[in-house]
Amino acid sequence: MNRSSVAIYPGSFDPVTNGHLDIIQRGSRIFGKVIIAVLRNQRKNPFFSVAERTEMLARAIEPLENVEVARFNGLLVNFAREMKAGVVIRGLRAVTDFDYEFQLALMNRRLEKEVETIFLMPSAEYSYLSSSQIKEVVSLGGSVKGLVPDFVEQELLGKLEKSGQKPRIS
Ligand code: ADP
Numbered sequence: 001m002n003r004s005s006v007a008i009y010p011g012s013f014d015p016v017t018n019g020h021l022d023i024i025q026r027g028s029r030i031f032g033k034v035i036i037a038v039l040r041n042q043r044k045n046p047f048f049s050v051a052e053r054t055e056m057l058a059r060a061i062e063p064l065e066n067v068e069v070a071r072f073n074g075l076l077v078n079f080a081r082e083m084k085a086g087v088v089i090r091g092l093r094a095v096t097d098f099d100y101e102f103q104l105a106l107m108n109r110r111l112e113k114e115v116e117t118i119f120l121m122p123s124a125e126y127s128y129l130s131s132s133q134i135k136e137v138v139s140l141g142g143s144v145k146g147l148v149p150d151f152v153e154q155e156l157l158g159k160l161e162k163s164g165q166k167p168r169i170s
Contacts, residue, residue: 003086003114005032010076010088012039013053014046015155016060017134017148019126023091026120028064035083036061040073047135047159060149077112085115092119093127139165 007027013020013036027034038054048056054069061067072079080088088108090101105117121127126147134144138156145153 001032001084003084004116006035006083006085007031007033007087007089007118008035008037008076008080008083008085009090010037010039010072010079012044012046012131013057014048014131015053015134015148015152016057017126017129017131017152018146019091019093019122019129021060021149022122022126023089023120024061024064024067026122027089028067031087031089032066034064034067034089035085036067036069037072037076037079038069040071048155052155056149056152056155059151075111077108077115080115081112088115088117090117090119092121093129 007030009024009027011020024034024036036057038050038057040050046053050071054071057069061069070079070083076088080086088105090105092098092101101119108115108117122129129147134148135156137144138153139160143153144156148156
């Protein structure tokens with residue numbers, strides 16, 4: 001497969017949301033292959049382990065034939081080279097994403113000029129959705145139905161229960 005038809009979609013996916021899935025679906029219609037790359041070396045303390053995040057993604061993308069999940073650490077451009085991918089997909093929500101994404105894209109271009117970053121916009125209903133907001137709402141006892149796959153909501157509730165942090169139902 002030509003490098004420009006293989007795209008990588010990197011992120012923490014802690015956990016995957018319908019906003020991520022919206023971007024993945026759009027990407028899968030444009031590119032021959034989309035590789036979701038789950039970040040291993042995270043500075044922030046992840047709620048789900050890499051294995052759990054990868055498993056949830058794999059389950060969520062099951063119907064999409066040209067999408068796969070991988071894990072990576074280190075430089076994204078090195079991983080792209082290894083996967084023979086010429087494109088990095090990032091999702092752009094509101095303007096708040098712009099500055100960070102701009103820096104990241106330009107740094108990646110500096111490190112590897114053959115890899116192009118492209119931005120996709122999710123459907124408006126997911127434009128203000130983030131994994132951290134989902135975790136917060138669930139931990140406070142709120143419903144996130146329609147914002148994450150149902151099984152992800154169950155995983156979140158199970159994890160909270162295991163950690164002794166029962167969600168507070170108001
Ligand atoms: P990171 O830690 O790299 O920000 P995330 O899992 O939060 O990882 O996000 C991965 C990518 O998906 C980023 O490009 C982010 O902007 C994008 N993204 C996250 N949530 C949404 C959403 N609701 N709609 C569209 N894109 C999103």
